[in-house]
Amino acid sequence: MTSLDLRKITLRVGDAVERDEILELHDVSIGGQRFSFEPAQPVARLTLARATTGMVFTLTFTASLRGPCARCLADAALEVPVEATEYEAVDPSADVDELENPYLDDDVLDLSSWARDAVLLSLPEKILCAKACPGLCGSCGRRLDEGSCECGPPPADSRWSKLEELRAELAE
Ligand SMILES: [Zn+2]
Ligand SMILES: [Zn+2]
Structure with a gap:
């Protein structure tokens, strides 16, 4: 799991920092089929920006996935451009779920889970x-x-094939 300890990063209001982070992505199940990431450890650009009311997190990377085609089961590969944003309010008393980054726990940002979920949200309807x-x-x-x-x-409707049989008999 790739994670980032935010306690090591100090940002003042208005400051932003960009970092390259190596993600660790494990196989995912999509529509009951197993897909793997190639490479499994892509580099992502993480931006942390400190606003007055909180912190804005942006994660940008391209995921390359490989797995079976939804129609013929042959090898299918696709590239998924991902850009995800999360927000965390500074004031912890503002007890609003929307203002909480679900991937942040005790100042540690779980980049792998965030990246995986962001990929799943960016997928086309059918692979x-x-x-x-x-x-x-x-x-x-x-x-x-x-x-x-x-x-x-494909075989014709059976109601008509009965008629066809009859017609063939009559023609004899
Ligand atoms: Zn196919
Ligand atoms: Zn056939």
């Missing part, structure tokens, strides 16, 4: 190997991006 991934054939399971299979078009 695909290619934008136009045709997926798998419903009958034989072949990956249709490798060409069509011999199954042909």
